[in-house]
Amino acid sequence: MLRQISASVLSWAYLALVYAFIFLPVAVLVLFSFQDGRLPVPPFNGFSLQWYEAVFADRKLMAALGNSMVVALVSSVISVLLGFLAAYALARYKLPGSALQRGLLIAPMTVSYLIIALGLLSLMNALHVPLSLMTVGIGHVVINLPLCFAIIYASMGDHHINIERAARDLGANDFKVMALVTAPMLMPSILAAFFLSVTFSWDEFIIAFLLSRFDVTLPVEIWSMLRSGLNPKTNAIGSLVFLASVAVLLILELSLFGRTKKQ
Amino acid sequence: MTACVSIENVSKIFGAFTALDNVSLDIRAGEFIVLLGPSGCGKTTLLSILGGFQSPSSGRVSIAGKDMTYVAPAKRPTTTMFQDYALFPHMRLVDNVGFGLRMRGLARAARDEKALGFLDLVGLKASAHKRPHELSGGQRQRVALARALAVDPDVLLLDEPLGALDLKLRRQMQDELKAIQKRVGTTFVHVTHDQEEAMAIADRIVVMNQGRIEDFGPPSEIYMRPRSLFSAGFMGEVNFVSGRVAAADASSAHVETPLGSLALPAKNFTASAPKAGDRITLTIRPEHFRADDKAEGPTVVLGEARVAGSAFFGTHYRCHLQPSAPDTRALVAHLPQSASVREGEIVPLAVRAADVVALPATGGHA
Numbered sequence: 001m002l003r004q005i006s007a008s009v010l011s012w013a014y015l016a017l018v019y020a021f022i023f024l025p026v027a028v029l030v031l032f033s034f035q036d037g038r039l040p041v042p043p044f045n046g047f048s049l050q051w052y053e054a055v056f057a058d059r060k061l062m063a064a065l066g067n068s069m070v071v072a073l074v075s076s077v078i079s080v081l082l083g084f085l086a087a088y089a090l091a092r093y094k095l096p097g098s099a100l101q102r103g104l105l106i107a108p109m110t111v112s113y114l115i116i117a118l119g120l121l122s123l124m125n126a127l128h129v130p131l132s133l134m135t136v137g138i139g140h141v142v143i144n145l146p147l148c149f150a151i152i153y154a155s156m157g158d159h160h161i162n163i164e165r166a167a168r169d170l171g172a173n174d175f176k177v178m179a180l181v182t183a184p185m186l187m188p189s190i191l192a193a194f195f196l197s198v199t200f201s202w203d204e205f206i207i208a209f210l211l212s213r214f215d216v217t218l219p220v221e222i223w224s225m226l227r228s229g230l231n232p233k234t235n236a237i238g239s240l241v242f243l244a245s246v247a248v249l250l251i252l253e254l255s256l257f258g259r260t261k262k263q
Numbered sequence: 264m265t266a267c268v269s270i271e272n273v274s275k276i277f278g279a280f281t282a283l284d285n286v287s288l289d290i291r292a293g294e295f296i297v298l299l300g301p302s303g304c305g306k307t308t309l310l311s312i313l314g315g316f317q318s319p320s321s322g323r324v325s326i327a328g329k330d331m332t333y334v335a336p337a338k339r340p341t342t343t344m345f346q347d348y349a350l351f352p353h354m355r356l357v358d359n360v361g362f363g364l365r366m367r368g369l370a371r372a373a374r375d376e377k378a379l380g381f382l383d384l385v386g387l388k389a390s391a392h393k394r395p396h397e398l399s400g401g402q403r404q405r406v407a408l409a410r411a412l413a414v415d416p417d418v419l420l421l422d423e424p425l426g427a428l429d430l431k432l433r434r435q436m437q438d439e440l441k442a443i444q445k446r447v448g449t450t451f452v453h454v455t456h457d458q459e460e461a462m463a464i465a466d467r468i469v470v471m472n473q474g475r476i477e478d479f480g481p482p483s484e485i486y487m488r489p490r491s492l493f494s495a496g497f498m499g500e501v502n503f504v505s506g507r508v509a510a511a512d513a514s515s516a517h518v519e520t521p522l523g524s525l526a527l528p529a530k531n532f533t534a535s536a537p538k539a540g541d542r543i544t545l546t547i548r549p550e551h552f553r554a555d556d557k558a559e560g561p562t563v564v565l566g567e568a569r570v571a572g573s574a575f576f577g578t579h580y581r582c583h584l585q586p587s588a589p590d591t592r593a594l595v596a597h598l599p600q601s602a603s604v605r606e607g608e609i610v611p612l613a614v615r616a617a618d619v620v621a622l623p624a625t626g627g628h629a
Contacts, residue, residue, distance in 0.1 A: 159347070162345045162346075162347055162349040163349045163350070163351060163352075165316065165336075165343075165345070165349065166343070166345060166349040166350075166351075166410075167351070167362065168335075168336055168337055169314065169315075169316075169336045169337065169341075169342055169343050170337070170342065170362050170363035170366055170410070170414060171337045171363055171366035171367060171414070172337065172362075172366050173337070176366065180362075181351055184351075184353040185351075185352060185353055187353070
């Protein structure tokens with residue numbers, strides 16, 4: 001009996017430690033974003049929203065936030081679209097060297113972001129393409145396309161083939177089969193791929209740093225703020241970034257698991 | 264709508280495997296045709312070729328007189344009802360049934376009205392706003408039928424549609440399918456490996472084996488007067504007795520068998536006219552043994568047999584009979600409920616000559 005109780009106490013303590021280890025840094029970050037004082041370090045002097053005010057008043061920071069949103073949304077839409085088309089083609093048609101093509105599509109996942117960024121940087125230079133948010137977006141498509149492809153390809157089962165065949169038999173052309181039948185059937189995995197890409201693009205730093213110039217994304221802006229030292233304002237913007245990620249995760253959870261439960 | 268279908272010399276070859284071997288078939292408009300055969304006999308391949316999902320290696324398919332051999336499924340006056348129903352899981356029933364009409368450019372109001380009409384035909388109008396996952400297997404089946412019929416096809420192709428249902432529901436759906444086919448008048452081509460299902464619904468049955476058509480005709484014809492040993496064996500229990508034509512003329516033939524000799528009308532030689540010296544196999548259905556009942560017309564007695572075993576099956580006694588003649592195989596007979604048979608008893612093997620079909624001995628698995 002005693003052994004059982006101590007075992008259960010130990011396992012609960014272990015669980016608490018795991019979560020503390022994961023979330024304590026975030027909790028500290030969020031806590032000191034409300035710091036009434038100039039330094040985001042203990043002791044906690046009192047509750048204040050002044051740093052949030054400062055964040056929202058900071059034009060550069062707000063522009064970077066907007067840039068990040070645009071890059072995340074646009075690059076994710078493109079990644080999902082390309083990933084879906086590639087998955088559809090490889091799952092439904094006999095293509096030459098399809099195993100090799102699948103491998104090539106997924107390969108960028110194994111390459112570090114730094115290498116991808118350096119490669120793209122020298123490519124853009126060679127092509128005389130000026131660095132901008134577009135080049136950052138291209139970089140994010142490069143890293144997110146393999147992910148989107150893998151998620152969507154894995155969900156394209158053979159049991160969908162007859163359903164698509166039925167649609168074709170009833171008069172749908174290839175585009176209508178894809179748009180009205182295949183994509184809606186795969187919507188859970190398409191949404192999962194989309195939201196994962198959004199979160200990856202949202203807090204990606206290295207590619208965004210190396211491939212941007214005047215307009216920068218939020219992580220890059222935060223990095224340049226950090227160079228001038230710690231300051232509760234960075235905590236405040238960090239908390240907002242975290243909040244956005246949580247929001248995306250919640251949308252993903254609700255839209256995806258709400259759907260799968262229904263089906 | 265309805266149309267006739269003509270299949271001329273169609274072959275389909277997959278590498279070294281011949282799925283269809285020079286198949287020709289003429290289907291009349293409004294007929295309920297069943298393609299019957301064991302798995303791998305080519306019936307599903309033939310259906311895919313009719314639906315346009317595969318094209319034949321050689322030969323020609325025409326529907327309502329128009330060549331359709333290489334026409335895409337969407338452009339054919341056919342629709343297919345798939346074995347797994349293939350309903351669109353994300354659409355309500357009314358949208359599933361209306362999908363084909365939507366592809367034909369019908370406005371929402373018009374197609375919803377028509378879709379509801381077809382859901383009504385299959386008895387599911389009240390569920391129009393449900394999604395397929397809320398339905399039972401039999402209901403999904405009906406939705407698939409309504410969806411395929413909603414576009415007014417000339418020919419409906421059904422790929423083992425009742426395969427996934429339990430026996431009772433299956434029999435019920437057979438009756439419904441037949442009734443709906445009569446109402447809409449569309450030509451139905453239905454694939455199955457269940458010979459009872461084929462007899463229950465078909466106007467004419469096509470018996471297929473190893474890529475060839477073995478037999479083609481109304482159920483009673485196929486059962487009573489099979490044109491091949493395979494067809495005779497596949498359509499239900501049958502006894503094969505080998506024999507030889509001793510003499511033949513235009514109207515009858517004299518046949519010698521290990522059980523004894525008998526005279527058969529020439530028309531009972533369903534595959535080819537009898538010639539003296541031909542080696543043949545006689546096919547006798549179990550229910551055609553008459554015991555010693557002489558009431559139903561003249562019979563031929565093929566010697567005697569000992570009852571080796573019998574069991575009561577409700578509609579009949581199923582008996583194993585061992586003929587007294589040497590070197591003969593045991594026979595199966597269905598004797599009437601009224602017959603009192605005991606094991607070990609000796610009974611005469613009486614049959615009506617008209618019921619015995621004679622087929623060439625070669626070819627077939629007998």
